[in-house]
Amino acid sequence: MTRALSPSRFAPLLTSLAAIAAALVLGGIFLALRGKDPLAAYGVLVSRGLGTSYGITETLIRMAPLLIVSAGLLVSLRSGVWNIGIDGQLLVGALLAGVAGAAIAGQVPNPVMWLIAALAGMAGGLLWALVPGILRVRWGLNEIITTLMMNYVALNVTSWLVKGPVKDPDVVPPQTRLISREMRLPDVAGTGVHVGLLVGLVVVVLVTILFRHTVIGFMLDVVGRNRQAAIHAGMPVNRLTLVALLASGAMAGLAGANDILGVKGLFQGNWNPGYGFAAFALVYLARLNSLWLIPFAYFLSFLVIGGEMMARPLGIPTYFVEMLEGLMLLCFAVAAWVERMRSPYARAEEVETGPANAGEPPGPLISEPLLEPVARVAGGPS
Amino acid sequence: MAQALGQPNSPVVEMRDITKRFGPVLANDRVSLDLWPGEIHAVLGENGAGKTTLMNVLAGMYQPDSGTIRIAGEPVRLDSPAAALRRGIGAVYQHFTLVPNLSILENVALGAEGGFVLDLAPAEAKVASMLADFGLDVSPRTEIRHLALGQRQRVEIIKVLLRGGRVLLLDEPTSVLTPGEVQSLLDLLRRLRDQGVAVVLITHKLGEALAVSDRVTILRAGRNAGDLGPDVMSGADRESVRARIIAQMFGSSPAAETDDSSMDHLPSVIPTPPRVIPTKEESRRPSRRRPEEPRFLADARHDRGAPAAARDEPTSETLLSLRNISTLGDRGAPALHDLSLDLLRGEVFGIAGVDGNGQKELGEVIAGQRPVTSGRVLLEGADITNRGVAAATRLGIGYVTDDRLHEGSVAESSVADNVALKSIGRKPFSNGFWLNRRAMEQQARRLIAEFDVKTPGPHTPIGMLSGGNIQKLLLARELALEPKVLVCNKPTTGLDLRTTQFVIRSLREQANAGNVVVLIASELDELIEISDRIGVMYSGQLVAVMPRAEADPETLGHLMLGGARRPRKASA
Numbered sequence A: 001m002t003r004a005l006s007p008s009r010f011a012p013l014l015t016s017l018a019a020i021a022a023a024l025v026l027g028g029i030f031l032a033l034r035g036k037d038p039l040a041a042y043g044v045l046v047s048r049g050l051g052t053s054y055g056i057t058e059t060l061i062r063m064a065p066l067l068i069v070s071a072g073l074l075v076s077l078r079s080g081v082w083n084i085g086i087d088g089q090l091l092v093g094a095l096l097a098g099v100a101g102a103a104i105a106g107q108v109p110n111p112v113m114w115l116i117a118a119l120a121g122m123a124g125g126l127l128w129a130l131v132p133g134i135l136r137v138r139w140g141l142n143e144i145i146t147t148l149m150m151n152y153v154a155l156n157v158t159s160w161l162v163k164g165p166v167k168d169p170d171v172v173p174p175q176t177r178l179i180s181r182e183m184r185l186p187d188v189a190g191t192g193v194h195v196g197l198l199v200g201l202v203v204v205v206l207v208t209i210l211f212r213h214t215v216i217g218f219m220l221d222v223v224g225r226n227r228q229a230a231i232h233a234g235m236p237v238n239r240l241t242l243v244a245l246l247a248s249g250a251m252a253g254l255a256g257a258n259d260i261l262g263v264k265g266l267f268q269g270n271w272n273p274g275y276g277f278a279a280f281a282l283v284y285l286a287r288l289n290s291l292w293l294i295p296f297a298y299f300l301s302f303l304v305i306g307g308e309m310m311a312r313p314l315g316i317p318t319y320f321v322e323m324l325e326g327l328m329l330l331c332f333a334v335a336a337w338v339e340r341m342r343s344p345y346a347r348a349e350e351v352e353t354g355p356a357n358a359g360e361p362p363g364p365l366i367s368e369p370l371l372e373p374v375a376r377v378a379g380g381p382s
Numbered sequence B: 001m002a003q004a005l006g007q008p009n010s011p012v013v014e015m016r017d018i019t020k021r022f023g024p025v026l027a028n029d030r031v032s033l034d035l036w037p038g039e040i041h042a043v044l045g046e047n048g049a050g051k052t053t054l055m056n057v058l059a060g061m062y063q064p065d066s067g068t069i070r071i072a073g074e075p076v077r078l079d080s081p082a083a084a085l086r087r088g089i090g091a092v093y094q095h096f097t098l099v100p101n102l103s104i105l106e107n108v109a110l111g112a113e114g115g116f117v118l119d120l121a122p123a124e125a126k127v128a129s130m131l132a133d134f135g136l137d138v139s140p141r142t143e144i145r146h147l148a149l150g151q152r153q154r155v156e157i158i159k160v161l162l163r164g165g166r167v168l169l170l171d172e173p174t175s176v177l178t179p180g181e182v183q184s185l186l187d188l189l190r191r192l193r194d195q196g197v198a199v200v201l202i203t204h205k206l207g208e209a210l211a212v213s214d215r216v217t218i219l220r221a222g223r224n225a226g227d228l229g230p231d232v233m234s235g236a237d238r239e240s241v242r243a244r245i246i247a248q249m250f251g252s253s254p255a256a257e258t259d260d261s262s263m264d265h266l267p268s269v270i271p272t273p274p275r276v277i278p279t280k281e282e283s284r285r286p287s288r289r290r291p292e293e294p295r296f297l298a299d300a301r302h303d304r305g306a307p308a309a310a311r312d313e314p315t316s317e318t319l320l321s322l323r324n325i326s327t328l329g330d331r332g333a334p335a336l337h338d339l340s341l342d343l344l345r346g347e348v349f350g351i352a353g354v355d356g357n358g359q360k361e362l363g364e365v366i367a368g369q370r371p372v373t374s375g376r377v378l379l380e381g382a383d384i385t386n387r388g389v390a391a392a393t394r395l396g397i398g399y400v401t402d403d404r405l406h407e408g409s410v411a412e413s414s415v416a417d418n419v420a421l422k423s424i425g426r427k428p429f430s431n432g433f434w435l436n437r438r439a440m441e442q443q444a445r446r447l448i449a450e451f452d453v454k455t456p457g458p459h460t461p462i463g464m465l466s467g468g469n470i471q472k473l474l475l476a477r478e479l480a481l482e483p484k485v486l487v488c489n490k491p492t493t494g495l496d497l498r499t500t501q502f503v504i505r506s507l508r509e510q511a512n513a514g515n516v517v518v519l520i521a522s523e524l525d526e527l528i529e530i531s532d533r534i535g536v537m538y539s540g541q542l543v544a545v546m547p548r549a550e551a552d553p554e555t556l557g558h559l560m561l562g563g564a565r566r567p568r569k570a571s572a
């Protein structure tokens, strides 16, 4: 089935669907072991999550930040850059957006305020990605470690800021000044879903255009698939790596701004939505194909919202949905491995040396050298 | 638990009517192959003929769509390489599968029968004796990364034999070896044959096939196109066998062939010469050479007179100069040391040397891919030192790397993307921002046609093409940029005879048009044949430069191993 040269463009999806099915089965076994009836539980999940307008609205609202974050993560992963720091970048972006938005709310027209807050959010995320980016291209420090560490720094820095310098002095809890409901993002006409969802869809489309139709997207893909070939072809590999990381940071920041402007209206000290993990699951399930992010984002959002709605009445632990996400990633890893082993795509000559990650997530996670040779000229004046 | 594999008077492997399709490509079309114990069986055919596919089917890597495989008379299903190995069939790939930082012993024992139990002690003595037997003067505890390519290859072979392999499959094993290593590999294969092993040898070097094989199977376009048994291979004269093989490989009748047996590595009996590379104007209306036109070797020899004569005023003729270049290799050790060289318009400058003496680094320096630590690079007098690849490409310097899979191409990207790879930021492939996918596709189609690349189309991922066809595309990509200086590192590796001839002619034409070609090659005959001047590299220096007339394999071989310079050494 996967043997043809250009199998159906949807063949890779089967792996994802198989992974999801397997995760649901494993989750069902977990439920059964805890003495719950899995079929009944999944039944409630579907009937509440898909069968009620509340469930659908909440799912669509939830989709917006996921789409933005995962589109950004997709840019970096396709470029072979492992941005593990989504959560930190999102927090910093959200804080800056909250502060900037609240500072000018009411003094400028709302759309201007939204724009400025969104830009502030993007700047925050970008800034937070800049540090690992520079460490990576200047000194070859592995971004997996640095972006991960920046998450902790972000947690501490934002919670410190929100307790002191940017705290709303009029209230007791550590939080920024509230942007009142009337000044937040409006709903898409006729729905209860704020326009952040449209922003998310636009971001996904832009990323799709980036990779299909622009030189920079082409080069990012090459860097992600075969860094040495990019060097050989004279592409500015370091600059591209930086661009990928910054772009995904900026998008994480934008997602943070989205949640502030659309849902929360303020930044709270203990807030940490943790979209990063879901974004990884999403990007892999979508097989690094940006348009496929949309259905999978809907599905994951549905799981989260439906899961919350199912958990309380049935007495199922709330971490159940997170566990499902984890299981999906695991099952996906297994399914992708099976797919790769079965696929004639990986030419037999190359199977063992494996330069072709066969449409797989880029860059070997483990064998990525901690220090890459800095001496190489990557094109452009040195 | 390798089983007894049949009696000597029956084939150990019988492949019947094997068909293997990849999407639109029929890679093997009812192919049959018998292997007998104690024979060396050469499988020959042009690029994309289906040799590797057939071998992969036998090695358990691919499942045939139809057809049967019998081992010792018994029908089998080989659904994994492990299953094939259990039946005594083991393959040695062109790209080695050993883990570099494990010892020989660990590599050989890894994943062997018995799973993960790592009790290496019993195996050690055995491995040690096999190493000695194979002429490898190293301890089983040596890490793989300390071994030369030729040595690694032997470890691969040992690995197969130790696991009971009685059928050994080798896909272009000699393409990575130095001439000396080739000889000893062939000797080794003869010994294995005498011990009853059936050896399958896929190669493009007819000389090797003629020298060692007892039987030859020829594939063309995925089908059996000929079979020569031991009677033919041992009897008859070499030249007629060679002519017969070539005719069957490329599909002309033997009668159409001509003489000229002196062109050992460049048979002139090859029908339908591939098309020439068109200049921009020609490409609109491709002109084809008619068969009766003089063959390129005659052209080349003839043409050589002119540039050679004009070369007395070197200053105006110098296109590229390297002045006192030093640089470091990948591991930070010095790779080039104070190297100077002037490259003259219209010349093919051949570089001979044992791998790892700085040839690759020299190519990379010229291409802008490796910064120099001291010295200068001048193109037409202008300093382009350390300007990087992009600038060098723009200024007209092309570079065909010898690592086509890991550096030259992006396996999972399409042929069209790969064709545009080096000039994606420029017209016609983009306006600097927006891609022009149509132009990329058109260029790909054009090169596929000009260079006779076998691929279903421009959208096929390049990694799915056969090795030789990838190589053709990489060369085509550089030539299409019309470089003033073209550096080629082993451009004919893995190419069939006809394509090799075509490449050599292309390079010659490139030089005849007033450009410079720097040809790094390990095949000395080929190098001497095509180069105007030849430089020998040894430990990061050009130890000698000589005109073609003074070069012969013995002299070069001597110099390559660090022998004394000859008194007549030309100044660089």
Ligand SMILES: Nc1ncnc2c1ncn2[C@@H]1O[C@H](COP(=O)(O)OP(=O)(O)OP(=O)(O)O)[C@@H](O)[C@H]1O
Residues within 6 Å of the ligand: A005, A344, A345, A346, A347, A348, B022, B025, B026, B027, B045, B046, B047, B048, B049, B050, B051, B052, B053, B054, B454, B455, B464, B465, B466, B467, B468, B469, B494
């Ligand atoms: N895994 C694959 N997927 C798609 N097509 C393939 C695959 N493997 C081989 N092919 C196609 O099958 C044909 C035969 O390929 P094969 O590699 O067997 O040729 P070959 O005789 O080994 O050529 P070469 O001498 O260039 O190595 C080629 O057209 C190639 O493109």
Ligand SMILES: [Mg+2]
Residues within 6 Å of the ligand: B051, B052, B053, B171, B466, B467, B468
């Ligand atoms: Mg092959």
